[in-house]
Amino acid sequence: MAATRFELAGKRVFVAGHRGMVGSALVRRLVRENVALMTVPRSEVDLRDQAAVFAWFARAKPQVVFLAAAKVGGIVANNTLRAEFIYDNLAIATNVIHAAHVNGVEKLMFLGSSCIYPKLAAQPLREDAMLTGALEPTNEPYAIAKIAGIKMVEAYRSQYGADFINVMPTNLYGPGDNYHPEYSHVVAALIRRFHEAKRSDAAEVVVWGTGTPRREFLYVDDMADACLHLMKTFSAPELVNIGTGEDITIADFARVAAAAVGYRGRISFDPSRPDGTPRKLLDVSRLAALGWRATTPLEEGIRLAYQAFLRETGQG
Template sequence: MVGSALMRRLAQEDVTLLTADHSELDLRDQAEVFDWFAKKTPQAVFLAAAKVGGIVANNTLRAEFLYDNLAIAANVIHAAYLNGVQKLMFLGSSCIYPKLATQPLREEYMLTGPLEPTNEPYAIAKIAGIKMVEGYRSQYGADFISVMPTNLYGPGDNYHPEYSHVVAALIRRFHEAKLSGTGNVVVWGTGTPRREFLYVDEMADACVHLMKVYSDRALVNIGRGEDISIAEFAQHVARVVGYTGTISYDPSRPAGTPRKLLDVRHLAALGWRARTSLEEGIALAYRAYLNERPQAAAE
């Protein structure tokens, strides 16, 4: 999802895009990564690749989330340095911040308290990547930077019934309920946790903007600077999808961090603000779901 959004945005720039899919390059394999960088010699790198998933995936596939993401970060960052990449952007995640940190989350809050247990492996891998970027900047003078996107959604999302993020999960659940005439949709958790959501193409635009204007050690949050409860968000999604039944909540299911809102003052000071409203973004995401899943649209 993130990589595709970056490609759409970079297509608007005067650049030559160098990409490789999983069949061509396994970023967990150091030899493959080093060989690719030596042959392609990219000038700039957006490191968006990661093993990602929703709360169940993070909590179930803990070894994979830790190993895969550590390997990806270590291999790509070191290969970029060895091959003289002029600039690299490492994309982290807002889950790097402590579970009970003061809201909104400021960049300096990283490593000031315990992480949310369900996604701790992913967060630790991302923190390691951030620290690698800092280390290569301080030791070697590499112009490597880190950004922390908030919760993202949009084209290319994963709609797996168990392992998807909340936005994709709700879009699929409400769509299928609408088609089947199901009178009630159950949403995980209590509905009270608050989350910030950013349309993925906006994230890509922010990344390109920062790649052009920012060069410093401090990481930069990317988000809207506004949050909403899961219950309110579910109602938004139901309205866009056209589901008119009831919504209930299952508190036995994991809910994650009580609140996760990014402080985006640093980003605003650098000249970028989000423009896509939540309603508009959900509508675009639902349209993408129907386009990417022809059987869903046909139904």
């Protein structure tokens, strides 16, 4: 693992996926840097369209790329839209990474996801756990596409000497999240459900699963800050986990979310619904050694996420 200084100042920096939760957080963080920020709407360039991507890169010539574009969702979305999750994410990765190589991009960061580690890997999850066991069946198509992207980065780095790096964020939440009632991740789903229960004076909210799985949650603006830190200071073939290094049961998290929203009714659990991976906690010792730690406490982050939900859904 090597540490090296890469100057972002004055560079043309492309955020792929700038309208998503991750991409928009990167944009918020990058506006504090002396960079020429580049984004392109899907209506102009669909990242799944190879010809469109190649033409845009040849014309725009970005020097730095944050590859945050992806089709994402919670357990139901991953398990239902299996074809879209593998096709879209494979297409995005192959098109953007190869276009970056062909057009001489100086540095690229590919964002994976902690859910692509083996379902029963030892906890906390070390970076070298990838591909050491079976994947979680509900999100296998997404995981395979993301693993392919990671391996592409490694291949272009080893064959061509490209300064391409991989990072592996944990479960993220915050502004720009997807609040779809079925296809959202757990944080957004619970914020929405507790808010609706509060407004309707519902006596009970039923949370999917047993409540016993443990999850790690990172505020998305912290994630963006970690990405910039690594873009400036890290260059090596190894993955770097991005997380807090702390986890919480879904049951306890539900209580934190309910308190942030102001819901005071009963919380129960539906064990007929899938739990997913039993535990998912990242080993963040590599990230800590590189000089970065998360700073937003969970209670504060959920409060900020609820404010964002109210603002973004027009319910504030």
